[in-house]
Amino acid sequence: MIEMVQYNYIRFLYFNKHKSQRAIAKEMGIHRATVKRAIENPEQKYHMNVERDKPVNGDFEKRIKHLLEYNSNQPKNQKLTKRRIYELICEEGYKGSYSSFTYQARKIEEKLGINQKEGFLKLVPLRGSMQADFGEVYVMQDKMPRKIHVFCAKLCYSKVEFVKAYPGESTEFFFDGLTSAFDFFGGVPKKIIFDNLKPAVKEVLTGRERILQEEFVKFQSFYCFESEFCGPAKGNEKGMVENLVKYVENNYFLPRVEFKSFDILNLELKEKCHQRLKKGRYEGESWEKRILDEDFLPLKERYVYARIKEAKVDTYQLIHLEKNRYSVPTNYVGKKVEIHIYPFKVKVIYKGEVIAEHERMFGKNKESLNPYHFLPLLRKKARAYEQAKVIQDWGLPQIYEKYHKMLQAHLNSDSKGTREFIDILKLTQQYTVEVVAKVLKELDEKNRYSYQEVLSVLRYQTQHKPKTELLSEEKLKSLDVDKHTTTYMSLSTYNELLRKVGCENER
Template identity: 30%
Template sequence: MPRNCAVSAVVPLLRTFSVPPGYRRTAEVRRPKLDPFIPIIEGWLEADRSMPRKQRHTAKRVFDRLRDECGFTGGYTIIKDYIRERERRGQEVFVPLAHPPGHAQADFGEAMVRIGGVEQKAHFFVLDLPHSDACYVRAYPAAVAEAWVDGHIHAFAFFGAVPQSIVYDNDRCLVAKILPDGTRKRAALFSGFLSHYLIRDRYGRPGKGNDKGNVEGLVGYCRRNFMVPLPEFATWEAFNLWLEEQCRKRQQDVLRGEGETIGERLQRDLAEMRSLPASPFDACDQDTGRVSSQSLVRYKTNDYSVPVAFAHQDVWIRAYVHDVVIGCRGEVIARHPRCWDRDELIFNPIHYLPLLEQKLNAFDQAAPLQGWELPEEFATLRRLMEARMNRHGRREYVQVLRLLETFDLADLHAAVKQALQMGAIGFDAVKHLLLCRVEHRPPRLDLDCYPYLPRTTVDKTRPGSYMRLLSSDAEDAA
């Protein structure tokens, strides 16, 4: 090319750019070995959309199939580069969101913990206030609807206010069904909760965690900072008290890009939130049932005992996160710790004592009494009672145990110990000592007779006594 022609080609570029822009491609890259196979690759990758994520084509698998099935002669690198570029073009772009004060996001996370010496999975509820980044965390043995509601109630009490709206995912504990128009049919317990606190519920798109990215990130933060090393506490309540303290400490932090602490920004959130209602919502699942012939009530997959007097009757059930309460008409008849295992029998031995008093032969094999750990003095009392009174002694021992229907174990234990020390081996003596202990009065027992009641003096009947009465009556008449 003549020199003057090269100069004339550069002059327009100098007029457009102060600095030459460098090399610019004017035509698409040609890949003669790959281009004929692109429709095949696209067909495979489109079909992958309906497959589980872990069973989709990788670049290596695409290369192997093209080589073995389609006669592809190119290298692996051009396949890998094409698929990487295709994935990059398909990645979603997000809009930065602003978070006005007074609104919240909620979610659940999972982590391993050790509660009461047992290593198990904890499901921890997280409520985040995105404007201030303040948070509340509470752990549960299961992420059921009762735990969702209970977590909200404790979070509202922690902040002392109720958010105007909360963003959720489409968890089945909250959303019973997504209708064709996109609206949500709420689960019954969750619907009652929202009505009680007048909260506007909002939902992210199914499978799109970025719609509530703040709380999603906070779940990871809590797992890394609150659950490492493995938390170890005696009870769930002790663990949750510790988590609350960590949430308070975090309010002193200043996050990147902010000039105020979380606690200082929290004040703007609280100013826009609503006051707590007069009473909290009752966070329980409600159900009904019928007592079986073995005095058991089934809830979910487990059976809970009730007093035998309510056998074959209809009852109502209130299932909280940690307790199951059973009632008949307007009376609470049983309360048990909630069991999260399956197909378990949860007994209260006291429920079966009236029946065992009638069926003494079943006493040693009664399932409700297996594993019932009583102080060793009770076994001593039973042995002495049966040695002294045989079968009647076993009945009196059951009567002693039935005192637990009214009195505390500590008071009954003290009465049994005192009876053993005094040698007063009998139900009436134990009951007398127990009542004296509860009423703070000294016992009055006559240990020379049975049944150890206070001694009274009664003269024997003599015929002469009647004669004296008759003679005195005759003198009075004269």
């Protein structure tokens, strides 16, 4: 091909100086066909009249096309890179260079529309619409990183945000996150946009069709909102909440915060959401003002959900749940019970009655032992008291151990002393460990050791109410009490005072 300068000069000589094609070719030392092409084409383009042979790519063009088509239909995490496709095709006998292969691949992709960039439209946010999703962040617990999940919700119109942390993304956490967001916003959005979360979507069909989880359908019918689900790998369809997840990770959890408990962390996150609500502005208006213009459904009641599992109580009075163990009372050993799993608590139910309630534990090989579940059994097996794990883990004040030893010595029997002491421990369920500890200290100072003594003092302190009340200053003056200056008074004087009080009451 000729250079642009030569192309321009040929057209100058022909159209401006009116020279013939032969003269121009002779002057410039080029072929007349080149001169003719330059004159006939206003733009400098080289058109191949005969297609050249492709000695390297020709035999593999169909194979390359097949591999590219197949690769484009694979999930994102299973797609092959160009380098890997090149290596595979080289194993089949391809002799071309990597640049020759990528040149051919780009031509095929352009022809088939593979890797075509997607266009987007700006949308006007609707009042009463919300986007919700989970994100993953890391915190420090006992100097070790721990992964937790944050539920994020953002109103499309007012831009108000809500964030809450959970140990997982299962159904109970998902529903609790939504109901907590409704409480924070003061209403239920009419439309909520979700990703294809497992607690909500059972199966993804073609297009926008979804088979929903039965529990999610119950939840949706309770609040009556419309649900919309994004297409697979279409995070841009809920870009607001995707950006919120990134913001939360970068601004709330970096550098990594020290994790104490979910209660403390969620109080801090809620306070941050309140601060953002007060300071946030969009298009010149505050978030506080814009949220008043949202179109919400009324929030009347709170949906309470618990995931239910069945379990059998083992001989150690324990039920097993998520690789952890929870205690139940002795008389339920060997029975099948229902476990109601809430986000942060566990209830054990037998024939419709709650028989045990625990804080939910996360992790592995942990035990939640309620001492009061084991006291009846310990009373029967008094010799096991000292070695019982539940007693060692209870952490009772030192006065309990001292009173136990003194009670055994007073009764001259270890087993009888232990049984009577266990009866005293049962009182802590009603009167608290601290109150009973004060009574034990008082009785120990007086060398009084028995269950009846402890019970008597507790009843006196909690049930005794003085029947007499102090007289007012006016009544004391009316009774002429100030006239009696001696410390000794006769019985007749007392009788006279009582008579006057009776007359005053009759009036």
